[in-house]
Amino acid sequence: MAGVLRLPSGRLIRGRGLRRPLPAGPPPTVALYLLGHEPPPVAWESRWLRWPDFWLPSDRAATAEALREAWARAEVERVEVACAGGYGRTGTALACLAVLDGVPNREAVAYVREHYAARAVETLWQRRFVSRFGWPVC
Template sequence: MAEEREVAETWDPAGDGVLALPSGRTVRGRGLRRPLPDGPEPQFAVYLLGKEPPPVPWEARWLPWPDFRLPKDRALARELFTEAWRRSAVERVEFACGGGRGRTGTALACLAVVDGVPAAEAVAYVRRHYDRHAVETPWQRRYVRAFASQGHGTG
C-alpha cells in the first residue's frame, strides 16, 4: 500500500520544477513541450491537456483541460488533486501541461489549498515557490478561489 512507503521516494525539494508545500510534501510541475528533467521519473502524474496524452511508463491520469481555460470536469479535477496530494506524501507526483505554467500552476495552487494554504495566498505561493508566471488567466485565479470555497483544505 502506498501509505507504507518511505518518504525517501518523494522529490528532492531542490529539484527542477519541484514545489515544496507547507506540509513538507513535494510535487513537480513541468511543461510537456520540454524534455523530461534529469533524475527519477514520476510515480504518479496528472496531465492537464486538451487531448489525451501519449502513454508513459508510470501511472498517469488525464484531466481534460484546454490551454488557457479551466478543467472540463471539475469533479474529476477535485478527485485528482486530492489523490495527488495524498500520494505526494510518499510518492513522486507530477503535474504537467504543455508549457508548465497556466494549467499546471493552477493545479498546483489548488493543491496548495488542499495542503492548507489560504485561498487568497495560494496563487502567490505557487508564483513564489514554483514559477513567477504560474496561473496565467483571471479565470484560472478565480477557479483557485472557487476551489478553496468548496472546502478543500486539510484542516
C-alpha cells in the same frame, strides 16, 4: 530542484511543461496531465484531465478528486503535474494543491508564483478557480 514545489507540509510535487524533456532524476510514480487532448503513453501511472489551454478543466468534480488524490499520494510518492507549457494549467493545479495543504485560497497563487514559477496561473478565470477551490462546487 527545478520545477519542484515544496508544499508547507513538506510534500514535493514536480510541475513541468510537456514540451520540454523529462528532467534528470527518477521518474514520477504517478502523473496528472492537464491537456485538451489525450497525452502520449508513459511508463508510469498517469491520469489525464481534459483541460483546454488557457481555460478551466472540463470536469471540475473529476479535477477536484484527482487533485485530492495527487496531494494524498505526494506524501510518499513522486507526483508530477504537467500541461503543455507548465505554467497556466499546471500552476492552477499546483495552487489548488497548496490550498489542500493549508494555504489560504487568497494566498495560493502568490505561494505558487514564489515557490514554483513567477508565470504560474495565467488567466483571471484560473485565479478565480483557485480562489473558489475546495468549496462544495469547484
